[in-house]
Amino acid sequence: MATEIKAPVFPESVADGTIATWHKKVGEAVSRDEVICDIETDKVVLEVVAPADGSLVAIVKGEGETILSSEVIAQFEAGAVSGAAATEAVQSEEQVEQAAANTQAGAAPVVERTQTVQDQAPAVRKALNETGIAASDVAGTGRGGRITKEDVVNHQTKPAAANVTPLSVAVGERIEKRVPMTRLRKRVAERLLSATQQTAMLTTFNEVNMKPVMEMRKQYKDIFEKRHGARLGFMSFFVKAATEALKRYPAVNASIDGDDIVYHGYYDIGVAVSSDRGLVVPVLRDTDRMSYAEVENGIRDYAYKARDGKLGIEDMTGGTFTITNGGTFGSLLSTPILNQPQTGILGMHKIQERPMAVNGQVEILPMMYLALSYDHRMIDGKEAVGFLVTIKELLEEPAKLILDL
Numbered sequence: 001m002a003t004e005i006k007a008p009v010f011p012e013s014v015a016d017g018t019i020a021t022w023h024k025k026v027g028e029a030v031s032r033d034e035v036i037c038d039i040e041t042d043k044v045v046l047e048v049v050a051p052a053d054g055s056l057v058a059i060v061k062g063e064g065e066t067i068l069s070s071e072v073i074a075q076f077e078a079g080a081v082s083g084a085a086a087t088e089a090v091q092s093e094e095q096v097e098q099a100a101a102n103t104q105a106g107a108a109p110v111v112e113r114t115q116t117v118q119d120q121a122p123a124v125r126k127a128l129n130e131t132g133i134a135a136s137d138v139a140g141t142g143r144g145g146r147i148t149k150e151d152v153v154n155h156q157t158k159p160a161a162a163n164v165t166p167l168s169v170a171v172g173e174r175i176e177k178r179v180p181m182t183r184l185r186k187r188v189a190e191r192l193l194s195a196t197q198q199t200a201m202l203t204t205f206n207e208v209n210m211k212p213v214m215e216m217r218k219q220y221k222d223i224f225e226k227r228h229g230a231r232l233g234f235m236s237f238f239v240k241a242a243t244e245a246l247k248r249y250p251a252v253n254a255s256i257d258g259d260d261i262v263y264h265g266y267y268d269i270g271v272a273v274s275s276d277r278g279l280v281v282p283v284l285r286d287t288d289r290m291s292y293a294e295v296e297n298g299i300r301d302y303a304y305k306a307r308d309g310k311l312g313i314e315d316m317t318g319g320t321f322t323i324t325n326g327g328t329f330g331s332l333l334s335t336p337i338l339n340q341p342q343t344g345i346l347g348m349h350k351i352q353e354r355p356m357a358v359n360g361q362v363e364i365l366p367m368m369y370l371a372l373s374y375d376h377r378m379i380d381g382k383e384a385v386g387f388l389v390t391i392k393e394l395l396e397e398p399a400k401l402i403l404d405l
Contacts, residue, residue: 002057002075007039008046010069011313017041018183019061019073026056037073038309040183044280044316045309052078188279195338200376203335204384208392210351210366213237216398228293234348235271236295238323238391241401242346243267243287245390246321251379252387253320255341261378264320270339271299272324275306281339282311283319327351333369343378346391347371 007017020040024030030050037048057075061067128138128147138147181189195201217232224232246253246267254263267288270281282302284295305311322339327350336347349369356365372388394401 002077003051004072005036005048005051005074005076007067007069007071007073008048010041011317014041014069014313016066016068017046019063019065019067020045022059022063024050024056026059029053029055039067039073041313044311044313045184048073051076054078184280191340192337195340199338199340201338201373202376202381202384203371203373204381204388205333205372206370206385206388206392207367208370208395209356210234210368210395212396213398214351214366224293228291228296230293230296230300232292233296233299235299235323235325236292237395237398237401238346238348239269239271239284239287239290239295240292241391241394242269242321242323244394244401244404245387247288248390249383249387251383252344252374254343254378255320256343256375256378257341266320268318268320270316270319270322270342271302272322272339273303273306274329275309275311280306280311280316281319281322282306282315283317285318322346323348325349327368333371335371336373338373338375343375344384344387345373346388347373 010017017039018041020038022037024034024036030036030053032052033049035047036050036056039046039048054077057077059074061071061073067073213234217234221232224230250263253267254261256262266286268283268285269287270283272279272281282305284290284298287295290298302311302315305315319339320342322336322342322345324336324345325348326334326336327348330350332350332352334347334349336345338345347370349371351366351368353364354367355362356367357363358365370388370391372384374384
């Protein structure tokens with residue numbers, strides 16, 4: 001008997017979603033907890049898994065269609081596989097067995113037929129069409145030699161052979177490629193545009209001598225990693241310094257709700273992370289209670305989740321302040337845009353050696369420009385500058401930060 005597969009329950013902040021990819025087609029065998037569909041919202045990509053072993057009987061909502069919370073998207077039958085899928089599975093097993101026998105006999109594996117785009121699952125067809133790669137050029141690692149989405153990605157990124165001649169392009173030819181903007185990227189664009197139009201955004205700058213932090217990190221990084229199982233980076237120093245500065249300047253940790261100012265008695269710092277689908281801002285909760293190791297582990301885990309598309313809505317909900325690090329991409333200076341309804345965002349940048357005047361002498365020091373963008377409706381210039389100077393002082397004398405001075 002067929003059962004309904006429904007979209008997940010979306011939180012109140014998510015109105016609807018879009019079917020991004022169907023990983024299985026009707027009649028294709030699927031295992032329990034295997035991902036069968038990706039749903040893209042304006043914040044995250046949600047995975048829908050099979051409730052049991054069986055197969056899809058019908059797909060109610062196709063790729064690109066908009067769906068609501070808990071809406072039926074497919075019909076599923078447990079323990080049953082359609083005749084076509086069963087035949088295909090048998091053929092695949094026979095291909096594998098034949099290939100194994102040929103290999104043992106010293107012969108090359110036999111491929112029954114050349115795969116085409118039409119033979120593939122919807123997600124694979126979509127990847128092939130977007131990249132322009134022919135199905136026959138991709139080595140399939142799936143069952144019976146079938147191509148998976150990962151096979152297409154790996155084929156696209158693998159180095160070209162030394163003797164491959166680049167494709168010739170006619171002189172003057174101008175190539176364009178049009179692809180739809182993802183829901184997440186559209187939402188990010190809307191939020192950034194809203195921040196520039198609806199806030200009195202202003203940016204103040206300063207610079208920090210990173211030598212003290214770099215020396216401390218160099219001295220203790222091996223011991224730190226051995227003790228805590230976490231790599232000691234610079235971000236934990238910035239998160240802890242920002243937390244202390246937020247305690248001293250509560251307005252920077254506040255938000256505006258209509259005509260009200262909401263002062264937060266906790267410190268949830270979002271760390272901007274770049275992903276293939278766009279910019280995401282997972283949140284570290286209660287950073288005033290976190291150790292340096294907990295901060296580093298938290299950031300590392302979020303980076304892995306963002307890379308694998310595993311960030312949940314709960315990971316990015318809330319946040320009272322944001323830190324973004326353009327320095328990882330080589331940015332020397334920038335003006336970060338507010339992450340509403342927050343009233344402040346700190347921009348880190350590339351560490352670069354520069355000649356600096358120290359006690360009347362010129363020294364070459366590793367310097368970093370800092371940028372604080374803030375909502376002038378809520379934060380006065382004096383508070384913004386004081387906040388940024390506090391971070392500068394705590395980083396240039398990290399002992400104060402650690403000893404809570």
